[in-house]
Amino acid sequence: MDQFTINLLFVGASFALYIGIAIWARAGSTSEFYAAGRGVHPVTNGMATAADWMSAASFISMAGLIAFVGYDNSSFLMGWTGGYVLLALLLAPYLRKFGKFTVSEFIGDRFYSPTARLVAVLCLIVASLTYVIGQMQGVGIAFGRFLEMDEDTAVIIGAAVVFAYAVFGGMKGVTYTQVAQYCVLILAYTIPAVFISLQLTGNPIPALGLFGETTGAEGSVALLTKLDQIVTDLGFAEYTAANGDTFNMVLFTLSLMIGTAGLPHVIMRFFTVPKVSDARWSAGWALVFIALLYLTAPAVGAMARLNITEQFWPNGASGEPVSTETIATDPAYDWMATWQQTGLLGWEDKNGDGKIAYFNDKNAETVAAMEAAGWGSENELTKFNRDILVLANPEIANLPSWVIGLVAAGGLAAALSTAAGLLLAISSAVSHDLLKGQLTPDMSEKSEMMSARVSMAIVIVIATILGMNPPGFAAQTVALAFGLAAASIFPVLMMGIFTKVNNKGAVAGMIAGLVVTLIYIFLHKGWFFIAGTNSFTDADPLLGTIKSTSFGAIGALINFAVAFTVSKMTAPIPQEIEELVESVRVPRGAGAAVEGH
Amino acid sequence: MADHNTNAAQAESDKRYWAANVRIILVSLVIWAIVPFGFGILLRPMFSGITIGGSDLGFWVAQQGSIIVFLALIFFYAFRMNKLDREFGVDEE
Numbered sequence: 001m002d003q004f005t006i007n008l009l010f011v012g013a014s015f016a017l018y019i020g021i022a023i024w025a026r027a028g029s030t031s032e033f034y035a036a037g038r039g040v041h042p043v044t045n046g047m048a049t050a051a052d053w054m055s056a057a058s059f060i061s062m063a064g065l066i067a068f069v070g071y072d073n074s075s076f077l078m079g080w081t082g083g084y085v086l087l088a089l090l091l092a093p094y095l096r097k098f099g100k101f102t103v104s105e106f107i108g109d110r111f112y113s114p115t116a117r118l119v120a121v122l123c124l125i126v127a128s129l130t131y132v133i134g135q136m137q138g139v140g141i142a143f144g145r146f147l148e149m150d151e152d153t154a155v156i157i158g159a160a161v162v163f164a165y166a167v168f169g170g171m172k173g174v175t176y177t178q179v180a181q182y183c184v185l186i187l188a189y190t191i192p193a194v195f196i197s198l199q200l201t202g203n204p205i206p207a208l209g210l211f212g213e214t215t216g217a218e219g220s221v222a223l224l225t226k227l228d229q230i231v232t233d234l235g236f237a238e239y240t241a242a243n244g245d246t247f248n249m250v251l252f253t254l255s256l257m258i259g260t261a262g263l264p265h266v267i268m269r270f271f272t273v274p275k276v277s278d279a280r281w282s283a284g285w286a287l288v289f290i291a292l293l294y295l296t297a298p299a300v301g302a303m304a305r306l307n308i309t310e311q312f313w314p315n316g317a318s319g320e321p322v323s324t325e326t327i328a329t330d331p332a333y334d335w336m337a338t339w340q341q342t343g344l345l346g347w348e349d350k351n352g353d354g355k356i357a358y359f360n361d362k363n364a365e366t367v368a369a370m371e372a373a374g375w376g377s378e379n380e381l382t383k384f385n386r387d388i389l390v391l392a393n394p395e396i397a398n399l400p401s402w403v404i405g406l407v408a409a410g411g412l413a414a415a416l417s418t419a420a421g422l423l424l425a426i427s428s429a430v431s432h433d434l435l436k437g438q439l440t441p442d443m444s445e446k447s448e449m450m451s452a453r454v455s456m457a458i459v460i461v462i463a464t465i466l467g468m469n470p471p472g473f474a475a476q477t478v479a480l481a482f483g484l485a486a487a488s489i490f491p492v493l494m495m496g497i498f499t500k501v502n503n504k505g506a507v508a509g510m511i512a513g514l515v516v517t518l519i520y521i522f523l524h525k526g527w528f529f530i531a532g533t534n535s536f537t538d539a540d541p542l543l544g545t546i547k548s549t550s551f552g553a554i555g556a557l558i559n560f561a562v563a564f565t566v567s568k569m570t571a572p573i574p575q576e577i578e579e580l581v582e583s584v585r586v587p588r589g590a591g592a593a594v595e596g597h
Numbered sequence: 598m599a600d601h602n603t604n605a606a607q608a609e610s611d612k613r614y615w616a617a618n619v620r621i622i623l624v625s626l627v628i629w630a631i632v633p634f635g636f637g638i639l640l641r642p643m644f645s646g647i648t649i650g651g652s653d654l655g656f657w658v659a660q661q662g663s664i665i666v667f668l669a670l671i672f673f674y675a676f677r678m679n680k681l682d683r684e685f686g687v688d689e690e
Contacts, residue, residue: 074659078633081664085629088671089622093678207661211650222651240652242641250634275689277682280675287671291664298660498619582608585615588687 003401007146010405011412014184015161018416021180022165022173030101030445032172040175040272046285048175049269051182051413052421053260053286054293055131056138057478059185059414064389066301070239074298075253081287081294082253083260086490088283091261092270094497094584096279101271103264103489104433110496110584112577113503114438119510121433123488124264127481128422128429129463131263134478135419136467139412145342145391146408152468158416159464166420166460167453171272174420181413186292188410192394192403193296196303199397206299214306227306233317234309234359235366239302245545255552259482262490265418265425276587304393311396312358312381321357321375324349335395339388346383351376419463427456480521483548487513487555491563497584501567509563517555524548614685621677625670633663 031038040048058080066073098106104124108117139158140151147154165177190206197209201223214223227239237243260266269286270279311333312322327333327347339345347356357375359366367377391411394403431452436443443451488510495501495509523542526534538547546554573581583589636644641655649657682688 071656071659074637074656077660078637078663081667082629082633085625085667085670089625089674210660211652211657213650224651224656226651228651240656242638246638249638253633253638277675277679277688280671280678284668284671284675287664287668291668294664295661582611585618586611586687587682587689589689 001401003404004148006401006405007408010402010409011147014180014409014413017180018161018177019164021177022169025169025173025176030449032170038272038274040274042273042278042282043285044179045175045269045273045278045282046287047182047289048178049266049282049286050289050293051178051185051417052269053266053418054185054290054414055418056135056411056415058293058297059189059411060138060390061387063297063300063304063393064386066298067305067389068384068386070237071242072244072249075249075256077294077298079253079256080260081290082257084283084287084290086257086261087266087270088280088287090494090497091267091490092279092283093276093587095267095493096270096273097276097584097587099271102428102432103267103493104429105437107492107496107506108433108437110577110580111492111501111503111506112574113507116492116503116507116510117433117437119507119514120489120492121429123484123510123514124429125426127263127484127489128265128426129459131478131481132419132422132426132459132463133466135415135422136463138415139419140467141342141387145339146404155464155467158412158419159460159467162416162419162423163457163460166423167456170449170452171268171424174424175272177420178417181417182289184406184413185410185417186289188406188408188413189293189300189390190296192397192399192407193300193303195399195403196307196393196397197299200303200306206303207295210299210302223306224302227302227309230306230309230313230317234313235363236360239305248545248547248550251546251553252550255486255550256482258486258490258556259552260485262485262488262493263481264429264485264489265421267489267493268425268428269421300390300393304389304396307393307396308384309358312356317359321355321380323354324356325354327356332398335392338395339392342388344383344385344388345392347381350378350380356380423456423459423463426459427452430455430459480518483517483521483552483555484514486552487517487559491556491559495560495563497581499564500573500578500581501563502570502573504570505563505565505567508566509559512562513555513559516558517551520551520555521548610685611687614681614687617681617685618678621674621681625674628666629670632658632666637663 062076065076095103095106098109100106100109104117104120107120108114136155136158140155144151144154165173169177193206194204197203197206197212200214201209201212203209203212210223212223213220214226215221224240228241232238242249270282273279273282313319314322322333327336336345336347340347349356353374353376355375357370357379358381359370359375359379361367361370361377361379371377391407394407431448435451436448491513492506492510495506501509520542522528522534524534524536524538525548526532536542538549541547637655637659641653641659644654647654654662679688
């Protein structure tokens with residue numbers, strides 16, 4: 001069986017599984033549609049949250065970002081997991097006690113202000129929509145490659161599958177589908193990593209293999225020592241060293257943490273468990289399942305970097321680089337030809353010596369050494385897109401073809417599960433907060449579900465069109481989504497629970513945090529992302545060393561400061577809101593809140 | 598009148614419950630901040646002498662240690678709070 005058939009089999013079988021689950025778990029009421037009837041076990045909910053949270057960015061991009069930068073990109077690992085501590089301690093139990101369906105509903109009720117609810121809906125829709133576009137784009141690029149179809153067709157197939165199970169199943173269908181998707185994606189991520197870890201270090205657990213020993217020139221040597229050695233020999237920055245700005249790293253990590261805790265589709269998951277104590281456990285279980293991937297990711301990154309570097313320098317940096325003939329004929333190098341077709345990998349024998357020399361040609365010392373050795377002064381590996389690393393990894397390590405098929409299905413599961421969660425967040429914001437909450441409050445349960453499904457269909461169409469014609473700023477939009485969530489949603493939720501900030505304070509805080517963060521991003525990435533309209537770049541930012549991607553934490557700080565100041569100067573919260581805050585703080589009676597629906 | 602008294606007692610008990618909760622949260626958040634930002638980033642040079650598998654303590658904390666500490670914190674908090682809920686009789690069931 002050829003690779004294409006195997007990929008098709010794996011992807012087809014996983015799709016059939018998801019749709020089957022959705023049919024089995026159809027939603028019959030709004031409570032089932034928005035919150036899965038609040039009957040989801042914490043472990044199940046944790047697994048679904050993990051699949052919901054880990055998107056194409058975690059599965060496809062993250063290990064590649066770590067591989068080519070090393071220690072400095074640990075921010076992704078710490079930031080995207082540390083947010084769960086904030087969720088578990090500061091938000092999840094209280095929002096579950098509040099017992100409604102959406103994040104904006106809490107904001108509207110707690111701050112007794114339809115304006116606050118409207119601003120929250122707006123933040124939520126912008127953040128979620130930009131995120132969804134990135135997922136559809138991921139589906140197109142990665143699976144165009146594996147299923148050998150053009151990107152647009154892949155996006156449409158992906159959209160049709162999400163539509164099928166999100167629209168009919170609602171939160172209930174999505175939750176159980178996400179459990180299946182989690183299993184597929186975690187197997188797809190760890191199995192190749194286990195193989196590679198065994199090959200390199202003999203340790204079957206990649207997370208331990210990363211700090212294990214491998215065979216080097218002089219016998220056994222630590223894997224990281226060997227990696228540091230070979231990359232510095234080639235003129236690149238030392239893998240394990242801190243090379244970037246420390247202050248920016250702290251802010252970036254903090255922004256990712258706060259952003260994680262403010263993303264509506266993640267927060268929504270904690271509405272689906274039966275009790276307040278379950279919401280606390282649920283956040284822990286979510287992190288357990290996320291950690292399985294996140295503890296493996298740094299190993300995947302380091303090992304892939306070592307494998308790739310050694311493929312180009314089979315006898316180490318002091319030996320000869322690989323020849324163009326070997327690349328063309330040796331089956332171990334077949335992956336290069338397949339990925340070259342995608343345009344994401346490129347090489348060129350610039351000095352015509354029949355060798356492909358891969359080194360850092362911005363490092364004068366290395367260039368001199370390479371010239372002296374006769375390999376020319378230019379890096380001949382002209383293009384290596386970081387996003388292909390995880391997908392190409394099993395091919396680079398010469399793993400069996402079923403592993404490659406599994407990785408294809410896993411990447412798709414990661415993208416689709418996140419897309420479904422986001423669609424649900426957007427559609428509940430539109431139908432529950434905008435239509436039922438503001439425009440037609442006397443809507444029946446049945447027509448509310450209908451409008452939720454219709455708005456979901458519209459959002460899928462918009463996301464598909466934008467995913468097929470990406471505005472070319474996937475990375476920026478993800479940064480925007482995090483910045484928005486960190487600067488607007490997280491602070492206002494936290495103040496709603498822990499302080500007595502009033503309606504005017506909340507609205508002013510949200511708007512201030514949002515606007516300042518948006519302006520800072522636009523100043524660096526271009527106004528409304530139009531290329532060339534930016535006044536600053538992330539290499540030389542407006543404020544010290546603070547890059548636009550790290551600004552979310554500052555935006556959150558501004559939100560807090562403005563909210564407290566405005567709240568101090570205006571009327572205190574009314575008695576019934578005081579009582580609402582008191583009741584949210586105590587778990588007793590959360591079950592009763594469900595009966596009220 | 599008796600009803601009023603129990604209400605007042607309940608409010609007092611809820612207040613103490615909340616204060617205890619906030620204390621646990623504060624202690625947890627201090628650890629949450631010190632491990633990644635301290636040991637993983639800012640204090641890394643101070644502990645560079647401690648080697649772990651080809652690199653130092655800070656590198657391990659930044660790549661894996663923080664995640665393990667986050668896990669421990671969340672489970673500690675859930676366990677501690679469920680106990681507190683029972684002590685104050687505010688648990689469900």
